[in-house]
Amino acid sequence: MIKTQGLSIGIERIGSQVLIRLKMMGKLTHEDYELMTPLIDDALEGIGKRQVKALADLRDLEGFEARAVWDDFKLGLKHHHQFKQVAVIGEQNWLGFATRIGTALTGADIKSFDNEVEAISWLENE
Numbered sequence: 001m002i003k004t005q006g007l008s009i010g011i012e013r014i015g016s017q018v019l020i021r022l023k024m025m026g027k028l029t030h031e032d033y034e035l036m037t038p039l040i041d042d043a044l045e046g047i048g049k050r051q052v053k054a055l056a057d058l059r060d061l062e063g064f065e066a067r068a069v070w071d072d073f074k075l076g077l078k079h080h081h082q083f084k085q086v087a088v089i090g091e092q093n094w095l096g097f098a099t100r101i102g103t104a105l106t107g108a109d110i111k112s113f114d115n116e117v118e119a120i121s122w123l124e125n126e
Contacts, residue, residue: 005029007036011043014124017084018052020044025060033071044079051084053123057116058090080106085126087119088112 005026012019020043044052064072086108088099099110109126113119 006032009036009039009043011047014053014120017123018047018050019123020052020054021057022054023057023060027062027065028068028072029065030067030071033068033075037071037075040075040079044082047082050082052082054083054086055116055119055123056086056088058088058092061090061092076106080108083108085123086110087123089114089116089119 003026005028007025007028008023010021012021083106086099088110090112091114096112099112111119111122113122
């Protein structure tokens, strides 16, 4: 089996809301962020000033290199005003802490979930 790493990005709709779907895989590196950041920047720029919802699937994420954590932080600060809600799927021990920090730093409503059905339901009903 081929092991993949990186991030896939999709843009969908939930009713009239725009949903950015992110799936992170493997151990993310600074090089991954150098490739991903322009794609994320372009996707969010194309949406304009409208606030969006996001679904971040971290179930296949094995971790981050230290520099990638900094890259992720910078990317989040750059676009924090565009996110209304973020549902994070995963079972990592640090997710609860990370979502509380993310909410404090961005003002977005960020919650973690164990499965996609609950996460989508929360995004649809808020």
